[in-house]
Amino acid sequence: MILNPGILALLLGSSIAFLMLLYAAGLGLKILSAWDPQSSSEQQLLLERKTWLVSTIVNYAFGFVVLSGLLFIYTVEDIHRLFIGAMCATGALNANEIGWLVLLVKIILFFAAALWVSLNRLDQCTEDTPLVRPKYIGLLLLTPLVGLDLLLQYSYFSGLQPEIITSCCGSLFSLGNDSVASDIAGLPPAPTMIAFFICGGLFLITLVLSLGSRQAIFRYLLFFASVLFFFISLLSIISFISLYIYQMPTHHCPFDMLQQNYGYIGYPLYIALFGGCFFGLLPGLCQPLKKNPSLKREIEKRERHWLLLAFFAIVVFLAIVAWPILFSPFILLSY
Amino acid sequence: MPTLIETKDLCKIYNRHKPDELQALSDVAFSIDQGQVAVLKGPSGSGKTSLLSLIGCMARPTSGSIRLADKDVAKLPERFLAELRRDLFGFIFQQFNLMRELSLFDNILLPLYPTEISGKEMKSRADEILRQLELGDRKQQKVKQLSGGEQQRVAIARALINQPEIIIADEPTAHLDRALTEELLTILARLKQNGKTIIIATHDPAIYQQQELIDRSYLMHDGNLLEVERL
Amino acid sequence: MARRLNILEHALSSLLRRKQKNLAIIVVYTLTVATIASVLFLTQSLRSEAVNVLAAAPDIVVQRLAAGRHDLIPIADAEQIRRMPGVGKVEPRVWGYYYDSLKKVNFTLMGVKDSPTNLPLLQGTFPANNEQCTLGKGIAEAYGVTIGDSLVLVDSSNSSKLYQVSGLFIADSELLTNDLILLQEAELRRFFKLPDGRATDLAVEVYNQREVATLAKKIKLALPDSRPIGKTEILHTYDTVFNWRSGIMLTLFASALIAFCILAWDKATGISADEKREIGILKAIGWDTNDVLLLKFWEGLAISLTAFLLGAIIAYLHVFFYGAGLLAPVLQGWSVLFPQFNLTPAIDLYQLFVLALLTIVPYIACTIVPAWKTAVTDPDSVMRS
Numbered sequence: 001m002i003l004n005p006g007i008l009a010l011l012l013g014s015s016i017a018f019l020m021l022l023y024a025a026g027l028g029l030k031i032l033s034a035w036d037p038q039s040s041s042e043q044q045l046l047l048e049r050k051t052w053l054v055s056t057i058v059n060y061a062f063g064f065v066v067l068s069g070l071l072f073i074y075t076v077e078d079i080h081r082l083f084i085g086a087m088c089a090t091g092a093l094n095a096n097e098i099g100w101l102v103l104l105v106k107i108i109l110f111f112a113a114a115l116w117v118s119l120n121r122l123d124q125c126t127e128d129t130p131l132v133r134p135k136y137i138g139l140l141l142l143t144p145l146v147g148l149d150l151l152l153q154y155s156y157f158s159g160l161q162p163e164i165i166t167s168c169c170g171s172l173f174s175l176g177n178d179s180v181a182s183d184i185a186g187l188p189p190a191p192t193m194i195a196f197f198i199c200g201g202l203f204l205i206t207l208v209l210s211l212g213s214r215q216a217i218f219r220y221l222l223f224f225a226s227v228l229f230f231f232i233s234l235l236s237i238i239s240f241i242s243l244y245i246y247q248m249p250t251h252h253c254p255f256d257m258l259q260q261n262y263g264y265i266g267y268p269l270y271i272a273l274f275g276g277c278f279f280g281l282l283p284g285l286c287q288p289l290k291k292n293p294s295l296k297r298e299i300e301k302r303e304r305h306w307l308l309l310a311f312f313a314i315v316v317f318l319a320i321v322a323w324p325i326l327f328s329p330f331i332l333l334s335y
Numbered sequence: 336m337p338t339l340i341e342t343k344d345l346c347k348i349y350n351r352h353k354p355d356e357l358q359a360l361s362d363v364a365f366s367i368d369q370g371q372v373a374v375l376k377g378p379s380g381s382g383k384t385s386l387l388s389l390i391g392c393m394a395r396p397t398s399g400s401i402r403l404a405d406k407d408v409a410k411l412p413e414r415f416l417a418e419l420r421r422d423l424f425g426f427i428f429q430q431f432n433l434m435r436e437l438s439l440f441d442n443i444l445l446p447l448y449p450t451e452i453s454g455k456e457m458k459s460r461a462d463e464i465l466r467q468l469e470l471g472d473r474k475q476q477k478v479k480q481l482s483g484g485e486q487q488r489v490a491i492a493r494a495l496i497n498q499p500e501i502i503i504a505d506e507p508t509a510h511l512d513r514a515l516t517e518e519l520l521t522i523l524a525r526l527k528q529n530g531k532t533i534i535i536a537t538h539d540p541a542i543y544q545q546q547e548l549i550d551r552s553y554l555m556h557d558g559n560l561l562e563v564e565r566l
Numbered sequence: 567m568a569r570r571l572n573i574l575e576h577a578l579s580s581l582l583r584r585k586q587k588n589l590a591i592i593v594v595y596t597l598t599v600a601t602i603a604s605v606l607f608l609t610q611s612l613r614s615e616a617v618n619v620l621a622a623a624p625d626i627v628v629q630r631l632a633a634g635r636h637d638l639i640p641i642a643d644a645e646q647i648r649r650m651p652g653v654g655k656v657e658p659r660v661w662g663y664y665y666d667s668l669k670k671v672n673f674t675l676m677g678v679k680d681s682p683t684n685l686p687l688l689q690g691t692f693p694a695n696n697e698q699c700t701l702g703k704g705i706a707e708a709y710g711v712t713i714g715d716s717l718v719l720v721d722s723s724n725s726s727k728l729y730q731v732s733g734l735f736i737a738d739s740e741l742l743t744n745d746l747i748l749l750q751e752a753e754l755r756r757f758f759k760l761p762d763g764r765a766t767d768l769a770v771e772v773y774n775q776r777e778v779a780t781l782a783k784k785i786k787l788a789l790p791d792s793r794p795i796g797k798t799e800i801l802h803t804y805d806t807v808f809n810w811r812s813g814i815m816l817t818l819f820a821s822a823l824i825a826f827c828i829l830a831w832d833k834a835t836g837i838s839a840d841e842k843r844e845i846g847i848l849k850a851i852g853w854d855t856n857d858v859l860l861l862k863f864w865e866g867l868a869i870s871l872t873a874f875l876l877g878a879i880i881a882y883l884h885v886f887f888y889g890a891g892l893l894a895p896v897l898q899g900w901s902v903l904f905p906q907f908n909l910t911p912a913i914d915l916y917q918l919f920v921l922a923l924l925t926i927v928p929y930i931a932c933t934i935v936p937a938w939k940t941a942v943t944d945p946d947s948v949m950r951s
């Protein structure tokens with residue numbers, strides 16, 4: 001176990017978030033069991049008020065999920081020096097098999113929590129709150145995910161064994177020198193780049209079609225385009241985008257770009273990607289909800305906004321990616 | 336004039352299914368047209384405040400319906416009730432219920448804070464109302480430095496800032512002397528002229544004997560409501 | 567947007583109106599932040615000092631072990647190492663510790679042959695003959711000497727010798743040269759009675775950083791009684807020690823955090839009748855539960871940011887201007903490691919981010935439920951008081 005302030009902050013914050021969500025899930029169970037919109041009893045009023053407590057807790061938890069994702073990457077970046085051979089955060093994540101799993105759970109958690117918060121917003125704007133049941137069942141699923149996140153983080157950090165010079169023997173080199181591979185091998189850049197831009201184009205086309213028409217099919221297409229584009233983008237960041245950002249033919253780390261050395265370019269890049277894909281997913285996910293008239297009204301009020309946000313975000317993302325490819329002297333494809 | 340508010344079989348039971356259960360309203364049928372002034376008379380504890388709070392969207396009835404501008408609001412979630420309170424109603428309370436440490440100006444702006452009305456619009460509305468109520472020169476003073484009559488006018492100004500259709504006043508003269516009661520009556524008459532609908536709960540004869548002003552008169556007794564013939 | 571700003575404005579004004587009540591929580595919050603921030607800032611700057619020190623350190627230091635203890639290494643070994651491919655310069659270093667029992671200070675005496683280039687920022691010159699010495703700032707201050715003055719040192723045969731100060735270090739990182747005295751190498755050998763042909767250790771330069779590990783292994787193979795220590799290894803060790811130390815200290819201060827949480831909970835729960843009445847009024851005149859929750863959020867944010875900024879500033883002053891005096895008892899282990907020196911301010915965003923999460927998250931968690939309880943006040947409560 002490494003005791004590092006960042007690790008302490010992560011574990012403390014995640015524990016608090018988990019406890020709060022457990023409490024919220026308890027309230028959720030009560031709401032699920034006794035919710036009756038037709039009743040005007042005091043109990044129903046109380047439940048209605050409790051939904052505000054639950055929303056507040058989940059909103060804060062969502063905020064924390066975003067921050068803890070950043071802090072996790074920062075911390076991994078910070079402790080990579082403790083591992084011989086680890087050149088950047090990637091190396092530290094490789095240090096045991098759970099590192100990447102934590103990251104994966106955090107990404108899933110981000111999308112799940114963002115979805116919950118958005119649906120909750122929608123639902124709270126209707127008079128008949130038709131989503132109460134699905135929402136609170138969703139909360140019962142979200143809570144274990146936060147617990148899993150905490151558990152995985154704990155086992156990742158507690159499994160880390162830094163190498164220390166002991167007073168009797170300075171030769172640690174024989175121990176675990178090669179145990180940490182610091183580079184992740186990416187996909188071949190040229191075909192990835194083509195796939196990336198084709199997929200980005202598809203995304204934008206379905207987006208524009210959704211903006212122009214009310215047809216459900218475009219929203220579903222956009223949904224799939226977002227999923228596809230999200231994964232291709234992640235692979236592309238490792239495969240070629242990082243190379244252009246660092247202007248180095250072998251540096252594939254997807255995290256270094258969050259550092260000051262690279263002008264914090266990673267922030268707009270990732271925010272645009274995550275935000276754009278999320279808002280691209282949302283219309284497709286909400287399409288089935290339009291069966292309910294009051295939800296339909298609320299969704300249609302916002303949908304345009306979501307689509308425009310997605311459009312804007314993805315254009316920014318593509319611009320950040322394309323900029324160094326078009327304008328920097330670094331030429332990758334000849335390597 | 337169309338009916339603005341209409342209640343049917345309205346019941347309010349406090350502490351239901353508990354030992355101290357109390358039925359404050361039973362089967363109340365109240366109605367008022369747009370632009371009318373109604374007065375609720377009745378002894379203390381007869382349920383006037385309870386009825387006003389239901390009509391004013393501050394609480395939900397135990398059973399029965401409340402139609403407000405042709406919309407049933409009896410079962411609306413609290414969030415929408417708040418929206419109605421801030422869009423349709425202006426409240427004048429028995430104890431003025433002002434924030435004593437805030438300035439007069441800040442006090443009357445409070446109902447507009449949760450809206451998207453711009454700061455400029457808010458200020459111009461407030462200035463206009465303060466001018467009408469002759470409070471314009473004291474707007475930066477704290478409420479606790481004002482006299483009773485001035486506080487009364489601040490409370491009215493706050494009730495008018497959201498340009499409500501309906502004004503609800505619960506025993507507005509209980510703490511006022513003769514002269515201030517007169518002043519209030521003048522203001523109410525002016526509001527009626529401007530087309531506002533007004534509901535007043537009171538047991539002050541100085542109010543309920545105002546035949547000029549009052550269109551409908553109700554009597555409350557032990558949670559039951561009777562419409563009294565026009566005075 | 568207008569709604570958010572209006573409510574923010576109201577939140578700030580109501581905070582200011584209740585100065586008394588909020589003062590207590592802000593003071594305790596600030597102290598909590600200051601305590602935790604002091605630990606973070608201190609360890610971070612010690613860490614960056616160590617990195618500075620090591621920037622000038624050789625890639626590999628080769629020591630000799632005899633019977634499991636550090637011993638002098640034959641200079642002839644240097645030749646053997648130099649012949650390995652990938653190795654640049656190999657320099658035998660002669661140095662030792664000197665303890666002044668009167669002043670009760672410990673410092674490092676090091677021998678130089680010509681002008682060493684890896685020691686930066688010299689005022690004056692390096693010792694040119696056996697009667698001259700060059701001092702670190704700490705020593706110059708301890709003895710109250712400057713260039714041109716003389717310094718008396720007692721050698722291993724217990725006879726005093728007078729040295730003329732020919733130069734002073736004015737290094738950026740004081741840690742590096744603070745306790746250093748340079749003498750001519752021949753003079754140092756005489757001073758410590760060191761045999762010719764042997765050195766304290768060997769400083770090895772490696773061309774390719776990635777080969778340090780391999781070379782260290784080779785050295786160990788070729789000279790079985792040697793102990794090669796890589797620069798990165800020292801860095802790891804420092805890092806681990808600092809991480810560990812600050813972690814332990816933070817855990818120690820967890821009780822402070824808990825006490826703070828209890829107070830925050832208490833303050834948030836025990837709202838005054840006056841405040842309750844105000845929330846009732848707001849609800850009656852059209853505020854929604856959501857609006858009051860937003861109001862409470864802004865209040866919490868304002869309190870947190872105030873306390874955070876104040877706490878961080880106090881910690882900054884405490885650590886970098888007052889030498890972290892209040893942490894001294896907890897720091898005892900370190901004072902052996904490091905001589906008296908002033909820390910170079912080193913704070914990065916990461917530290918502030920960690921600090922924010924460590925302090926603000928518990929505060930928010932403590933205030934959510936009480937804030938909600940306030941927010942769901944019955945709107946009609948003001949009609950019957």
Ligand SMILES: Nc1ncnc2c1ncn2[C@@H]1O[C@H](COP(=O)(O)OP(=O)(O)O)[C@@H](O)[C@H]1O
Nearest residue numbers: 349357359378379380381382383384385386950
């Ligand atoms: N929140 C409450 N809980 C329990 N009883 C209440 C509550 N509010 C009012 N009551 C009771 O309901 C009855 C009617 O009260 P109210 O409507 O205030 O009458 P009025 O305004 O005519 O004096 C009274 O007996 C009062 O004690």
Ligand SMILES: [Mg+2]
Nearest residue numbers: 380383384505
């Ligand atoms: Mg009453």
